Amino acid sequence: MESESQKDITDYYKHLSLFWTDIIHLMSSKPQALTSLGPMRAFASNSKKISTELIQINENLMEFNKYVTEYYKQLSETWSEAQKKVNLKAPDVPHDVEQIESFKRIWIDIFDNDFTELFDSEKFGENYGKLVSKELELTKNWHNISNVILQSANLPSKEEIDEVYKEIHALKKRVTKLEIELKKKKAIKTEVTKNEK
Amino acid sequence: MKSETKFDPKIIEEMIKFSKHVMDAPKLVSAPDEINLEITPHEIVQEIDKTRLLHYKPLTDKQHKTPLLISYALINRYHILDIQPEKSWVRNLLLQGFDVYMLDWGSPTSMDKYLDFDDYVNGYLDSSVEFIKDESSVEKISLQGYCTGATIATAYTALHPESVKNYIATAPVIDGWRDTTVISNLAKHMDVDKMVETIGNMPPEFMYYCFSVLKPFEQGIEKYVNFFKNIENKKFVDNFLRVEKWLGDTPPIPGALFRQWIKDIYQDNLLIQNKMYVGGSHIDLKKINMPIFTQVAVGDHLVSPECSMPLHYAVGSDDKTLKIYPTGHVGMIASSLSQNKVLPELGNWLAERS
Numbered sequence: 001m002e003s004e005s006q007k008d009i010t011d012y013y014k015h016l017s018l019f020w021t022d023i024i025h026l027m028s029s030k031p032q033a034l035t036s037l038g039p040m041r042a043f044a045s046n047s048k049k050i051s052t053e054l055i056q057i058n059e060n061l062m063e064f065n066k067y068v069t070e071y072y073k074q075l076s077e078t079w080s081e082a083q084k085k086v087n088l089k090a091p092d093v094p095h096d097v098e099q100i101e102s103f104k105r106i107w108i109d110i111f112d113n114d115f116t117e118l119f120d121s122e123k124f125g126e127n128y129g130k131l132v133s134k135e136l137e138l139t140k141n142w143h144n145i146s147n148v149i150l151q152s153a154n155l156p157s158k159e160e161i162d163e164v165y166k167e168i169h170a171l172k173k174r175v176t177k178l179e180i181e182l183k184k185k186k187a188i189k190t191e192v193t194k195n196e197k
Numbered sequence: 198m199k200s201e202t203k204f205d206p207k208i209i210e211e212m213i214k215f216s217k218h219v220m221d222a223p224k225l226v227s228a229p230d231e232i233n234l235e236i237t238p239h240e241i242v243q244e245i246d247k248t249r250l251l252h253y254k255p256l257t258d259k260q261h262k263t264p265l266l267i268s269y270a271l272i273n274r275y276h277i278l279d280i281q282p283e284k285s286w287v288r289n290l291l292l293q294g295f296d297v298y299m300l301d302w303g304s305p306t307s308m309d310k311y312l313d314f315d316d317y318v319n320g321y322l323d324s325s326v327e328f329i330k331d332e333s334s335v336e337k338i339s340l341q342g343y344c345t346g347a348t349i350a351t352a353y354t355a356l357h358p359e360s361v362k363n364y365i366a367t368a369p370v371i372d373g374w375r376d377t378t379v380i381s382n383l384a385k386h387m388d389v390d391k392m393v394e395t396i397g398n399m400p401p402e403f404m405y406y407c408f409s410v411l412k413p414f415e416q417g418i419e420k421y422v423n424f425f426k427n428i429e430n431k432k433f434v435d436n437f438l439r440v441e442k443w444l445g446d447t448p449p450i451p452g453a454l455f456r457q458w459i460k461d462i463y464q465d466n467l468l469i470q471n472k473m474y475v476g477g478s479h480i481d482l483k484k485i486n487m488p489i490f491t492q493v494a495v496g497d498h499l500v501s502p503e504c505s506m507p508l509h510y511a512v513g514s515d516d517k518t519l520k521i522y523p524t525g526h527v528g529m530i531a532s533s534l535s536q537n538k539v540l541p542e543l544g545n546w547l548a549e550r551s
Contacts, residue, residue, distance in 0.1 A: 172246075
């Protein structure tokens with residue numbers, strides 16, 4: 001019930017924000033057109049994207065916090081379980097250098113084993129995968145906001161730069177193939193010339 | 198009556214000694230940045246994009262006829278194979294009379310995010326092999342792949358068996374489903390499409406995270422405590438800093454290559470099932486029909502033996518050797534065991550076939 005009411009509130013603010021952003025954008029588009037070449041024009045026309053992204057960021061952050069909380073919960077539970085095992089295995093306070101050394105060995109071995117077991121587990125892998133995925137969505141939100149700013153300064157967006165990289169990569173591949181073919185043809189020609197002589 | 202706890206005064210003495218070592222450390226040792234990791238003399242004979250082909254200067258009057266090319270891993274740099282003279286893999290092979298080349302994959306930038314398996318296998322590695330064949334006037338060379346570099350070398354050897362006389366697979370990443378390491382668990386749960394689409398190349402920071410979960414307390418605490426304890430031991434400190442510098446130098450992995458890597462090796466496990474394609478060409482491990490020498494380490498926590506060993510059984514070669522060593526991933530290539538056992542055994546095997 002509680003999560004549904006939370007969702008309602010989020011949806012309400014999402015709608016409210018988009019409504020006013022749209023209205024302000026429509027109302028201000030005519031005066032903006034007067035300065036159609038200035039950076040603020042491009043920025044203002046894309047400002048809706050920023051508010052949409054900010055709302056999305058908020059939602060993603062909530063999800064991210066859920067997974068990051070689970071992440072640290074798993075770590076702290078493993079820590080206390082490992083500490084209990086250490087206490088059972090070495091209950092006495094070490095009094096000399098040798099005892100400290102063996103206590104340290106026990107502590108490290110138990111902690112390494114328990115944490116490796118955690119990192120190897122399905123529950124850790126699954127939560128970690130979701131955590132990274134949310135982190136990537138937040139990165140994507142940030143990229144989208146940056147693109148609005150880049151476009152307002154007449155600079156290429158990340159996607160446009162990626163297109164160039166892709167094109168360069170494809171061209172390089174074609175050139176390499178052509179070079180190999182040329183090399184083969186040259187080798188055949190040299191062979192033929194040799195045989196003719 | 199209160200029970201009195203008596204502490205050995207040696208504890209205080211040890212603590213004071215340890216603090217002194219921490220304070221003295223900057224005076225006694227060089228900063229990792231000041232350490233040069235390129236030890237054995239070499240020349241750069243070919244450069245393509247960010248990759249470099251290194252040719253080591255011979256250390257013997259006579260060399261075996263067939264040159265050896267080492268395809269190092271994509272994680273960290275090749276320096277671990279030449280970390281210091283007494284533990285250098287490269288130097289040892291040179292002293293055994295081999296003509297050694299190393300392929301340095303370099304450090305890809307954002308611009309290289311579309312480089313894929315095909316570029317690495319049929320581009321960079323093939324160009325290096327062709328260069329060496331021309332340079333040495335041979336029709337075939339010996340190829341060694343280490344870790345992820347062995348996966349690339351395996352794909353290459355299956356696609357171009359006519360160019361490989363002998364193949365050495367050292368801790369190769371082959372059977373992702375059998376891999377029991379933490380890295381494999383993280384890889385299986387990764388949304389790699391989203392990752393590559395959003396950030397492009399695999400950043401070094403992510404690789405550091407993956408390493409930090411491997412034996413976190415041994416590697417994160419004990420290792421550094423030992424470093425300060427041994428701060429007056431020049432040899433120990435030099436070796437420690439070299440390895441640390443190497444560990445801290447992880448280049449990004451091109452996005453497209455990383456995507457195929459995670460999907461084909463760890464998630465769908467296509468390579469060992471003979472279902473993997475590189476640049477449109479089918480990788481059939483049965484086509485690896487030349488002599489093959491597979492080396493695995495029992496204590497390998499980066500690439501488990503179960504992940505590497507299936508290569509030995511999957512290839513089409515009649516002349517095949519599998520060696521299992523009682524060490525770890527790095528111990529197999531840069532330790533006294535590697536110098537005294539792993540390399541002499543490899544050298545004998547390779548000399549008979551070179």
